[in-house]
Amino acid sequence: VFIGIAWLESVALEHIDSVGERVLIIGGGNTAMDCCRSSLRLGGKDVKVLYRGSRDRMKSSDWELEPALEEEVELVLNHSPEEYIVENGKLVGMKFGVLEWEQGENGRLKSTKVGEVVIPCDTVILAIGQENSFPWVERDIGLDFDEWEVPVVDPTTYESTISGVFFGGDSAFGPKNIIEAVEHGHQAAISMHKYCHNESLTERLPYGMNLVTAKMGLHEWTFSNDYGYENRVDVPTVPMERRFKDINIEVELGFEPGQFKKEVERCLNCDIQTDFAAELCIECDACIDVCPVNCLMISENADEEVLRKQIKTPANNVEQALFVSEALPQTARVMVKDEDVCIHCGLCAERCPTAAFDMKKFTL
Ligand code: SF4
Ligand code: SF4
Incomplete structure (x- = not known):
């Protein structure tokens, strides 16, 4: 047996x-x-x-x-x-x-x-289900259990009725599968990170959205941030006079290795975004100084129309809202960024001495 x-x-x-x-x-x-x-x-x-x-x-x-x-x-x-x-x-x-x-x-x-x-x-x-068994948890410590003898857990934050104590997987929600248990662990880890940083556990990215730092060192990123200004390279093709000699001739030859590298460098890295933590900013202006397209500014907060007039590079697309941060700790001014102009080069994040700017990869 x-x-x-x-x-x-x-x-x-x-x-x-x-x-x-x-x-x-x-x-x-x-x-x-x-x-x-x-x-x-x-x-x-x-x-x-x-x-x-x-x-x-x-x-x-x-x-x-x-x-x-x-x-x-x-x-x-x-x-x-x-x-x-x-x-x-x-x-x-x-x-x-x-x-x-x-x-x-x-x-x-x-x-x-x-x-x-x-x-x-x-x-x-x-192959019958197992029951949760928490006899070792004393019942007078503030941890509530439901009628199935599993801890009462918030389904968004995975926090129990004791602040800072988290549960997931079968122990919290009864028999499910390993994929769901892994996801509970993921969500609980987000909550623990926020808890340790004294942040609200309920203010989190929408479900399924991820923002992960692309930083690998002081000046190294998981993406190539050296934006190439070259024009699009045409894919080399077989000359017209040879194309019709054989039905199996492929017209597009593909890029040569060197051309391929240049073409890749033209990528705007749209999945990599600047991520700004206002509470870390010391208003040194280094990011504003280094930004090659002048899309950053620190200013008194004002209506978008007013801010747009102050920012150095005018936007082509005024439909896209400006990023306006929370009040900065030193002067209560705000960091303003024109997302439409940013080329995701990461120089602001490289230059920032306090890591207030980071480059994060976005997945949905
Ligand atoms: S990523 Fe580059 S272009 Fe965008 S704000 Fe930072 S320095 Fe400027
Ligand atoms: S470089 Fe960093 S600390 Fe300096 S102003 Fe920019 S975000 Fe703030």
Whole structure:
């Protein structure tokens, strides 16, 4: 008799390389599907998956269940495990209660046992869900638990009822899959970072949006910020007189290595953005001084129309709003940037002595 997850781990680590011929898998989730298909590959001849409810209530994904059925795993529904049958110290079968289900008064499904059956086997793998177990958490420390005995967690910040204590994955939301648990970890990590920087946990980028620094060193970036002013290079082509000699001649030859590099340097790096942290700015003006297109300015805050007249380089596209920062700590003036003119060269971030400017890669 094995526990499904531990058994799969042992199979993956090659501690287990065989299984009995008659295998019963108890459970209806994706772990059960992994167990039954692995059993077939380790020597199982008669592999059954037994689930206590109907097929539509099974937790397994269709794309896990269907290949298992294709491989002739037998699915036995409405069977609830009751007892191992052991003879002379050896497992020879398992007793199941046969269930029927009906809607109870409170709307929840209620089962009635209508029979019993013993299914012969030599191996049982328990692929049933595990319950959370937090007996070690004292109940008077301010951490609230819900009726399922899992901590009450904010679904956006993943913070528990104790400030600075975060939960995610199955421990917070019950059985889901690893992808969701990883995402919980990601969101909780964002919250922890904000918590450690004394920032609001709820003010975060819209879901799915990411801004990650492109900084690799003082003057190194993960992108090439040396903007090339060359005109577009035409792709070399086969001369007209040779084009029609053979139908298989490809007209466009592609760039030579040198041309390719030049063309790439013309990229405006639109996915890389300046990111400004007003609280770090000491108003030294170094970024304004270095900006090759003069799209930065520190000024008293004013309406956009007024600010537009003050900024050195006039924008071609006035539809695009100016960036106006929060009040700067020294003088309460604001950093203004014309996003439409910026060429994402990163020089402001390289020059800034306090890292108030950073270049961040945006993904959605
Ligand atoms: S990235 Fe370059 S162009 Fe844009 S504000 Fe900074 S220095 Fe100016
Ligand atoms: S270089 Fe940095 S600290 Fe200096 S004004 Fe620009 S953002 Fe502020």
